[in-house]
Amino acid sequence: MTTPAPVRARRPVVGTRSPVHGLARRSLPFTDVVAQSLSAVAPSAAATTMPLLVATVAGGSTVLALAVALVLAVAVAACVNQFTRRIAATGSLYTFVVRGLGPRAGVVTGVAMLLGYGFITMFALAGGGWYAHILVVRFFPALAPGAAPALVVVLLMGAAVWWVLLRGIRRSARVTLVIEVVSVVLLAVLVLAMLAHTGPTAAVRAALPEPGTGPADVAVGTAIALTAFVGFESAATLGAEARRPFRAVPRAVTWTALGSGLLYLGASVSQLVGYAGLGLDLAGARSPANELAVAYGVSWAGPVLDVGITASFFACAIASSTALVRVLFTMGREGLAPRAFGIAHAVHGTPARALALTMPVVTLGPVAMVLLGTDLWSAMQAILVVAAGGYITAYALVCAAVPAFLRRIGEATWPPVALAAGTATLLAGSLVVMLVVQSGTPRQAGVWVFVTLLAVGVAAGLVRLGRLPRLWARLGVHDEAVVTDLLGAE
Amino acid sequence: MSRPIFASPEAAARLLGLADGGAADKGADDAGEEGLRGRQPRAARHALRVLEYVAASGAGVTGQEISADLGLSRATTYRLIQVLTEDEYLVRLPDLRGFALGRRMAALFPPPAPRPPRAARAILDRLRAGLRGGIHLVRLDGVVHAVVDEDPDFPLVPEPGVREVVDGVCAELTAGRQPAVCVADRWTAIGATVVDEAGQVVAGLVVVAPEDRMPGAAEVDARLAPAALELGPLLA
Numbered sequence: 001m002t003t004p005a006p007v008r009a010r011r012p013v014v015g016t017r018s019p020v021h022g023l024a025r026r027s028l029p030f031t032d033v034v035a036q037s038l039s040a041v042a043p044s045a046a047a048t049t050m051p052l053l054v055a056t057v058a059g060g061s062t063v064l065a066l067a068v069a070l071v072l073a074v075a076v077a078a079c080v081n082q083f084t085r086r087i088a089a090t091g092s093l094y095t096f097v098v099r100g101l102g103p104r105a106g107v108v109t110g111v112a113m114l115l116g117y118g119f120i121t122m123f124a125l126a127g128g129g130w131y132a133h134i135l136v137v138r139f140f141p142a143l144a145p146g147a148a149p150a151l152v153v154v155l156l157m158g159a160a161v162w163w164v165l166l167r168g169i170r171r172s173a174r175v176t177l178v179i180e181v182v183s184v185v186l187l188a189v190l191v192l193a194m195l196a197h198t199g200p201t202a203a204v205r206a207a208l209p210e211p212g213t214g215p216a217d218v219a220v221g222t223a224i225a226l227t228a229f230v231g232f233e234s235a236a237t238l239g240a241e242a243r244r245p246f247r248a249v250p251r252a253v254t255w256t257a258l259g260s261g262l263l264y265l266g267a268s269v270s271q272l273v274g275y276a277g278l279g280l281d282l283a284g285a286r287s288p289a290n291e292l293a294v295a296y297g298v299s300w301a302g303p304v305l306d307v308g309i310t311a312s313f314f315a316c317a318i319a320s321s322t323a324l325v326r327v328l329f330t331m332g333r334e335g336l337a338p339r340a341f342g343i344a345h346a347v348h349g350t351p352a353r354a355l356a357l358t359m360p361v362v363t364l365g366p367v368a369m370v371l372l373g374t375d376l377w378s379a380m381q382a383i384l385v386v387a388a389g390g391y392i393t394a395y396a397l398v399c400a401a402v403p404a405f406l407r408r409i410g411e412a413t414w415p416p417v418a419l420a421a422g423t424a425t426l427l428a429g430s431l432v433v434m435l436v437v438q439s440g441t442p443r444q445a446g447v448w449v450f451v452t453l454l455a456v457g458v459a460a461g462l463v464r465l466g467r468l469p470r471l472w473a474r475l476g477v478h479d480e481a482v483v484t485d486l487l488g489a490e
Numbered sequence: 491m492s493r494p495i496f497a498s499p500e501a502a503a504r505l506l507g508l509a510d511g512g513a514a515d516k517g518a519d520d521a522g523e524e525g526l527r528g529r530q531p532r533a534a535r536h537a538l539r540v541l542e543y544v545a546a547s548g549a550g551v552t553g554q555e556i557s558a559d560l561g562l563s564r565a566t567t568y569r570l571i572q573v574l575t576e577d578e579y580l581v582r583l584p585d586l587r588g589f590a591l592g593r594r595m596a597a598l599f600p601p602p603a604p605r606p607p608r609a610a611r612a613i614l615d616r617l618r619a620g621l622r623g624g625i626h627l628v629r630l631d632g633v634v635h636a637v638v639d640e641d642p643d644f645p646l647v648p649e650p651g652v653r654e655v656v657d658g659v660c661a662e663l664t665a666g667r668q669p670a671v672c673v674a675d676r677w678t679a680i681g682a683t684v685v686d687e688a689g690q691v692v693a694g695l696v697v698v699a700p701e702d703r704m705p706g707a708a709e710v711d712a713r714l715a716p717a718a719l720e721l722g723p724l725l726a
Contacts, residue, residue, distance in 0.1 A: 409587045410552055410587055411554070411564075481582060485592060486581055487591040487594075488591075
């Protein structure tokens with residue numbers, strides 16, 4: 001250009017190195033980004049277990065609760081994408097909330113996410129043990145009584161997850177994608193076959209809420225159903241590493257939320273229809289997909305599904321713990337958590353210290369609960385309440401952060417702001433209702449664990465924030481544009 | 491710099507906001523097939539105006555400023571910025587408010603073909619002194635074939651046939667066939683390639699003359715070949 005560009009008053013300095021240098025910047029193709037979100041959600045495991053868990057709390061309004069959860073999840077995805085379209089982050093929601101509402105709210109979000117990711121990992125390990133036990137009993141009926149086989153599987157899976165994460169096996173994401181796609185397709189075929197078999201009227205009758213279920217049932221059901229979606233945002237942790245992150249990450253987040261939600265709706269309707277056809281109640285089932293497969297004469301599908309679901313739980317454990325240690329690692333690097341968490345493995349470049357602390361805890365957690373006298377299925381339900389509390393808190397905060405963030409960067413328009421405010425309100429409401437209602441059920445231990453851990457974690461974080469003022473400027477680090485990204489700057 | 495501006499037609503459509511525009515425009519007709527419809531031509535023009543505006547005002551211009559100065563609605567502006575940032579034609583700066591042109595835009599500005607150095611012009615002068623006919627030097631390694639040194643005594647006249655023979659010879663030379671001869675109407679062109687050390691074609695020496703005045707092909711080639719050999723190290 002011959003004429004000099006007008007000099008701008010505020011021109012931000014662009015560095016030659018991104019603040020998150022060291023990661024393989026702009027390298028991951030879209031499939032790997034989707035794989036991260038999809039395996040964190042583990043839709044096939046969730047589609048077989050979640051309708052049952054929702055049915056135990058929401059009774060006749062299972063489908064309604066799932067539908068509300070689907071709408072909420074897509075709304076949360078839209079809010080999260082207000083950030084993922086503009087920031088390439090590695091700390092996901094935690095980074096976003098720091099950018100919108102500041103470090104204090106960021107600390108709350110970070111602790112809530114740690115609870116969510118940590119307890120979902122526990123849930124996935126326990127679920128893997130539960131379904132592996134069912135599979136083993138098919139071939140060795142003598143092993144049916146006792147929890148020992150399931151616990152052995154939990155320990156083995158915990159060790160395997162640790163090993164995979166320590167070795168930094170990126171390919172595992174592709175493997176889990178294949179496992180997930182195969183089991184989702186199998187499940188979708190069974191769902192469609194079941195719906196074709198019973199006809200549309202039965203499906204509609206099952207989907208409509210039964211008389212006698214109130215808004216509170218729907219709210220609790222929605223809160224539990226939301227846990228089936230959690231993890232869809234985890235593609236946002238790959239912002240720095242994804243190729244074309246501002247396109248790939250938002251798409252992965254939206255598609256995962258929408259696709260898994262539709263699968264859950266289909267699965268829950270078909271399970272309800274199936275059980276109604278047998279004259280049974282879904283809430284009393286143990287393993288609905290199996291029991292239905294046997295009752296409707298396709299018992300060969302049972303073991304195949306068990307393998308798929310166990311694998312799906314394993315994938316979920318890998319993806320959730322990946323996100324868990326990544327958030328801890330980010331906090332360690334920033335100085336919010338002890339520095340040791342930010343130490344990477346010398347050879348594999350993986351967050352080894354964070355792994356060494358978290359993996360024993362999340363693996364031994366469910367084992368200890370069973371050894372203390374709870375059965376594995378009840379333990380899983382209580383664990384899920386903690387995870388749901390953590391995730392919904394984080395989701396509500398990230399939605400609440402959208403208006404502030406958009407105003408801060410001067411790009412606020414009313415549709416995203418209105419959507420974010422509405423979603424945050426609904427999420428906060430369903431969180432409160434869930435905690436209140438669950439505190440009167442056998443799952444109340446989950447409520448107290450959630451409230452206690454959140455309070456302790458937030459207090460510790462805020463104390464550290466108060467003691468180390470330089471933290472204020474350090475939180476919320478994300479990948480930035482560097483000179484080689486710009487035209488004519490290098 | 492002979493990279494195509496767009497990797498594919500889809501990439502071009504994405505720049506113009508067409509691929510996503512179909513889904514975003516509620517009630518817009520099916521954008522699946524080729525061609526611009528409805529508000530799409532305007533969206534394309536707006537996207538290009540945004541790029542032009544960022545180029546003119548320099549790095550750091552904000553979405554609000556773009557919207558205000560171009561008179562576009564804020565929702566439209568942010569959506570256009572979104573599409574352009576997704577594809578990295580625009581880059582959001584570290585303050586998260588400002589924008590700059592992305593490196594990807596470099597593909598839209600191929601550097602102009604440089605004037606040949608003095609040593610090369612001297613060779614051309616000698617060649618022109620010894621051979622009747624217009625002798626032109628054409629760069630063949632850019633995005634377009636560009637005449638970088640036209641014969642001042644026999645310029646390329648806009649007569650029927652001249653363009654055809656020059657184009658034809660250059661196409662032959664690019665494909666690696668030489669000596670290349672092309673005849674159209676009453677014009678003839680003969681060419682020789684100038685190559686770099688790896689044998690890649692960088693330029694062509696093209697002699698253009700009316701058919702009846704062109705010396706024999708063998709004589710022309712005997713003159714062109716040594717000159718082309720000499721030009722290689724000066725142009726590659």
